[in-house]
Amino acid sequence: MTDQRERMVEMTEKFKNRVEKLTSMLDVDAVIITDPTNVFYFTGCFIEPHERMLALLIDVKSNDTALMFPELDQEVVNDEATVDNHLPYSDGEDPFRQIFEHLMDADTIGIEGGHVTYNRYQKFLENYTADQITSVEAEINQLRGKKDDDDKEKLQEAVDITEKALADLVNEPVSGKTEKEIAEFLLNKVKEYGAVDVSFGPLVLTGENSALPHGTSGDTTVEPGHFLLIDFGVVTKDRYVSDMTRTFIIGDPTEEQEAIYNAVLRANEAGIKKAQAGTQMNALDEAARHEIMEDGYGEYFTHRIGHGLGLGLHEAPSLDAQNTDKLENGHVITIEPGVYKAGFGGVRIEDMLYIDDTTHVFTKFPKDIDSITIEG
Structure with a gap:
């Protein structure tokens, strides 16, 4: 009980520090x-209000906090919210009237x-002019x-669940299964391992469909000779997410499959090597893209090298070719180069990293071509 109480005090301080x-x-x-994930980030309380209004009100001078929420969520707020004031409202009431009354001294x-x-x-x-709203x-x-060690630990938990489910999948025959069947298998497995949901997808694309960076899992069957691209992640009980991609080859790879896969693998490794605190973010994109261009597939790499994530699947920073900001300790990013050749197939390899004095790679699932080649 003492440990639990100490943990609660620690988390309360964490949320208050974020507000400050x-x-x-x-x-x-x-x-x-008003964004539910941002409300959770500053209060520890997650509510999905649907069409109703949810708002965390913060007095900038005093750091006083008030959570305005639908009355039906009162118990959740009582149990989870680290705020100074509760402002419930019932259906039919105008929540903006309550906001304006609570912030009547705010110009x-x-x-x-x-x-x-x-x-x-x-x-x-x-209640305000456009000039008064920023x-x-x-x-x-x-x-x-920017994440801390506690965030890092919880993100690792999300990655571990993802990788366990993927390992279970490839330890069984996949030929003859449809994309939808594989996606459903992964969904069930991650929940068995403690996830509350998937962060998206799972995105399972085989054959020519793997050349669609944001395709939709359908009824296409996995067959020998196919690429099998699997991109998915989970949401843990603490609301942290994971995001990883592995592309498998069903049966012995052809010469072109091997060339494309190894080009993407080299790009992935180049991006990871460059991912150090103090490095400009566009340098990661440049390093990975250089490898793919050298191998003759530059025109088929059509997106940025990666993005941030944490409580959300896509957070700051954006690792695109125009971002000259520098990586800092605490950034969590993906490195996910890809080559997508219409009518043939595509490969993406995605890892999650934590930037620190020594960069930590969350994802450990094998990605060398021998390990990702599955019996046809």
Whole structure:
């Protein structure tokens, strides 16, 4: 019981520190956070409000916090929310009236520009002018982009679940199974291992379908001679996510399959090698893309090298060719080069990394061509 109480105190301090870090970055009187994942990040309480309004209200000067939420979620808030004030409202009540009353002394407010809908922005304009409203999304994204050792441990748990499920899959024959059947198998397995859901997909693409970077798992059957691309991740009980991709070859690889696979593998390894604190983010994309271009497949690599993730599947930072920001300790990123040749097939290899004094690679699932070649 003592350990549990100490853990609760530790987590409460963690959420309060996050609020303080945010307010220290801002020049507004109050912040209104409505994205459920961001509310969870600052309070420890996750609510999916659907069409209803959810809002974390933060007084920037005092760091006082208030959570406005649908009354039906009162028990969840009681159990999980690290906030100073509860502001429940019932169906039929206007939640904006309660927001404006609670923030009556705030002349300027910060909102999440990419999350607030047009209709809700119009409601804010009933009490504030456009000049009094600022987007604080960049500051929130910057905070969420940096993880600590506790985050790292929970992300590793998410990766471990993902890799256990994938190992179970390839330890059984896959030829003759459809993409949908494999996706369903992985979904069931990750839940057996403790995941509450998948972070997306699973995306299972075989044969020519593997050349679709964001295809949809369907009724195509896995056959000898195919690439089998599997991209998926999980959501853990603590709401951390994973994201990894492995591409398998069914039966002995052809010369072209081997060439494409090894080009992507070299690109993946080059990106990982470059992923060090202090390195410009676009340098990772450049290093990986150089390998693929040298092998003659540059035109078939059509997306950035990677992205951040944590509580969300796509978070800051973006590892694209235009991003000159530098990697910092605490960043969690993917390295996921790919080659997608329409009418033939595609390969993507994706790993998750934690940037620290020594870069930590979360994903351990084998990716050498011998290990990913499956009996046809």
